[in-house]
Amino acid sequence: MQAKKVPLRMCTGCGEMKPKKELVRVVKNKEGEISLDLTGKAPGRGAYVCNCIDCLKKARKSRRIERSFQCKIPDEVYDKMESEMIAGE
Template identity: 70%
Template sequence: MMHEKKVPMRMCSGCGEMKPKKELVRVVKSPEQEISLDLTGRKPGRGAYVCRNINCLKAARKARRFEKAFSCKIPDEVFDRMEEEISRNE
C-alpha cells in the first residue's frame, strides 16, 4: 500500500489562510536578530510565512503580525526591502 506524502501547511501572516508551505515565502528572524526574506526556506532562525503577494505582505505589516511573531520592532526599510523582493519574485 502506498501512503500519500503529507503536505506541510502554514498560515499566511497576511490573509490568514492555510496554504502549502511551498506556495509561501518565509520571513526569518536570524539568531543575530536580523529580519529578512528566506526564499530558500533554509535559513536558521524563527520563521513566519506570507503569500507571494504584495497585498498579503502589506496586510501583515499593517496588523504588525511579524512584530508579534518575532516580538521585536521591525524598521520600515526592512519591510520596503521585503516588498521589493516579493514584487520581483511575483
Template identity: 65%
Template sequence: MVKKIPMRQCIGCGEMKPKRDLIRVVKPKEGEIALDLTGKAAGRGAYLCRSAECLRMAQKSHRLERSFSCKVPAEVYEVMLHELSEADGDS
C-alpha cells in the first residue's frame, strides 16, 4: 500500500515536499499577502518550506510575485520572515 501524500512545490528552493511540511502563503482578495499558519485562509496560495532561507530565495527570484502576479513589498517579506521565526520556536 502506498500512502498518498499531497505534494507541493516550495517557491523558494523549488523542491517538492509534503504539503504539511510547508507553510502556505496566501493572497487574500483584500489586504496584504501573509503567511497562512492555519492553512485555511481564503485566497490564492503558494507554498514555502519552514525556512527563512527559502523565503529569501523566493524574494530574490520574485517567484511569489509571479505566482500571485502582483508586487510584493519588502515589508511583507519582513513580516513573513518574522512570523516564520516565531513559528519555528515551537517545533
C-alpha cells in the first residue's frame, strides 16, 4: 500500500512548507472580506499562516497576504486576526 500524500502549504509569514493541517487559513470571500478560517473549509481564496502570532506579524510587515489576495488589507482586519489567533491558542 502507498502512503497517503500529505498536502503541504507555504506559510506567508516564515515561508516554510508545512502540512496543511498545521497552518491557519486566511480567506478572502466573494464580497472581499478577509478573515481567519479556523475550519479550513470556508469558500473563497485562501492563504496560509502558521498558528503563531510571529508569523502573522511577519506576513503583515512584508505584505505577503496582501500580495496573494491582490488587495489592500486594513490594519483593523490584521488586529482582528491577531486577537482571534490569541483566543484560539
